[in-house]
Amino acid sequence: MPTENSPFPPDFIWGAATASYQIEGAAHEDGRGESVWDRFCATPGKVRNGDSGERACDFYHRYPDDVALMRELGLDAFRFSIAWPRILPEGRGKVNQKGLDFYDRLVDELLAHDIEPFATLFHWDTPQALEDAGGWPSRATAEAFAEYTEAVVRRLGDRVRHWITHNEPWVHAWIGHSWGQHAPGRTSEADAVAAAHHLLLSHGWAVDVIHASAPGSQVGITLNLAQAYPASETAEDEAAAWQVDGEANRWFLDPLFRGAYPADLLERNALVSPVLQDGDLETISAPIDFLGVNNYFRFVVSNGGDGPRMERVAESQHTDMGWEVYPDGLHQLLVRVARDYSPREIYVTENGAAFGDVRVHDGHVHDPERTAYLDTHIAAVSRAIADGAPVKGYFVWSLLDNFEWAHGYSKRFGIIFIDYPTLERVPKDSYYWYRDFISTRARTPQPSPIATG
Ligand code: IFM
Numbered sequence: 001m002p003t004e005n006s007p008f009p010p011d012f013i014w015g016a017a018t019a020s021y022q023i024e025g026a027a028h029e030d031g032r033g034e035s036v037w038d039r040f041c042a043t044p045g046k047v048r049n050g051d052s053g054e055r056a057c058d059f060y061h062r063y064p065d066d067v068a069l070m071r072e073l074g075l076d077a078f079r080f081s082i083a084w085p086r087i088l089p090e091g092r093g094k095v096n097q098k099g100l101d102f103y104d105r106l107v108d109e110l111l112a113h114d115i116e117p118f119a120t121l122f123h124w125d126t127p128q129a130l131e132d133a134g135g136w137p138s139r140a141t142a143e144a145f146a147e148y149t150e151a152v153v154r155r156l157g158d159r160v161r162h163w164i165t166h167n168e169p170w171v172h173a174w175i176g177h178s179w180g181q182h183a184p185g186r187t188s189e190a191d192a193v194a195a196a197h198h199l200l201l202s203h204g205w206a207v208d209v210i211h212a213s214a215p216g217s218q219v220g221i222t223l224n225l226a227q228a229y230p231a232s233e234t235a236e237d238e239a240a241a242w243q244v245d246g247e248a249n250r251w252f253l254d255p256l257f258r259g260a261y262p263a264d265l266l267e268r269n270a271l272v273s274p275v276l277q278d279g280d281l282e283t284i285s286a287p288i289d290f291l292g293v294n295n296y297f298r299f300v301v302s303n304g305g306d307g308p309r310m311e312r313v314a315e316s317q318h319t320d321m322g323w324e325v326y327p328d329g330l331h332q333l334l335v336r337v338a339r340d341y342s343p344r345e346i347y348v349t350e351n352g353a354a355f356g357d358v359r360v361h362d363g364h365v366h367d368p369e370r371t372a373y374l375d376t377h378i379a380a381v382s383r384a385i386a387d388g389a390p391v392k393g394y395f396v397w398s399l400l401d402n403f404e405w406a407h408g409y410s411k412r413f414g415i416i417f418i419d420y421p422t423l424e425r426v427p428k429d430s431y432y433w434y435r436d437f438i439s440t441r442a443r444t445p446q447p448s449p450i451a452t453g
Helices: 036-041 059-073 098-111 129-133 140-155 169-177 189-211 235-258 263-268 280-284 327-341 368-386 430-442
Strands: 013-017 075-082 118-124 162-167 218-223 227-231 288-293 297-301 307-309 346-351 391-397 416-419 424-427
Touching: 013 346, 013 430, 036 129, 059 098, 059 307, 075 162, 075 189, 075 391, 098 118, 098 140, 118 140, 118 368, 118 430, 129 140, 129 162, 140 189, 162 169, 169 218, 169 235, 189 218, 189 235, 189 424, 218 346, 227 235, 227 424, 235 263, 235 280, 235 297, 235 307, 235 327, 288 327, 288 391, 297 416, 307 430, 327 416, 346 368, 368 430
Parallel strands: 013 075, 013 391, 075 118, 118 162, 162 218, 218 288, 227 297, 288 346, 346 391
Antiparallel strands: 297 307, 416 424
16 A cells, blocks of 8 residues: 555544535525536536436535544545525625525534534635626626625634635636636636636635634635646647646636736737736735645647647556546655745645445445545645645545536446435545554654655
8 A cells, every 4th residue: 555654644634525505505504605616517408317406415414424524534625615595595695694694504513523514615606696796807706705705704703723715716617718618618718717716716705704803813826727738849839738727727826826817828918918906916915824736637739730638548547537547747746835935834635536336235336546546645645744745634525426517427437326216425445544554653653754855
């Protein structure tokens, strides 16, 4: 097992991650408003099999059982997101106390089981009313996000000590606003660039709100990041890989940590330029306590003539999403982010894999590929720490099989299998592997990794 010789600091946090729309269900309960994902799923042809998050894993009602499974797993922390339309059904204005009550109960349940809540404020379920009023391409949505943040933090800030403002703004901006494959289903690059800017701006405002309303809490943002490798050593392929790195990684890292969008992309007009107001970049680059990194794969890029082209490495293993399994990419990514941007702390807020799991005749779900994926990626995190990256925790994506956006329920990322007809939870072999891994860590004094650099 690669992790057998992988040291971690004794206070390293072992977690699992989820998101509201992907697991909660209860779409019409306790005053929840409509989200862009409800509308998108109801639009024929947008989501595989016409699936939606209407029932999902029914976490809204079954969370005490799920927290019990987390406890048995030995988790130190649970990452979940808050559904904005439960708190402000119309996006702004009247706060729905029943929506807040749900997260209040969840946080108390977690703390009662010694599990630290890591709350994400936005994991893509924008209230439909805000989309109708202009959505993320409009600056007003960023203002609304700051108001929503205040309502949530005022209620939960006495108990939640780790806040993540946004999850994967690249995905929400580009896949949702330019490629049209996610809600709200827009297909304009200008909208994507504006949405990305307003997501970042609202992040900066939310950092202030959280620090003011919950002093002492830790605030960060989660980005989806992936190292971009040139397919060959030619200058053309290297330039193509650098462009992909710019669009996927530096477009967010540079404004957050350097207060500027990447000059090479602006100069080449690789993307439409964002419309900035004075002070926006200072707001966006307000110091944060940690950076959340979601990583699943790497990019291998060649120059396709009319732009970068993604190459498939045929000899590598690929997951059910078609994503290459390449643990060293996580190691190199973490070391590179630490070197180039010096975040105070890093949490790997998502890492995991979808495979075509089935429950077999013995009643179990045997998922050796996922166990191997987690083992090799966790070992890569240990190497990154040894090489100087300030990684403080690791969250498996995901605790439960769940609604995988445009793929519906066809992709299973969980370490707990969901039997969708009955909603029975069946811990997979990877769950037991992670449980044993965490418990061995807890029993064995861990040598602090020493930087080799
Ligand atoms: O399911 C998603 C999650 O919502 C965001 N990060 C990637 C996961 C797997 O695609």
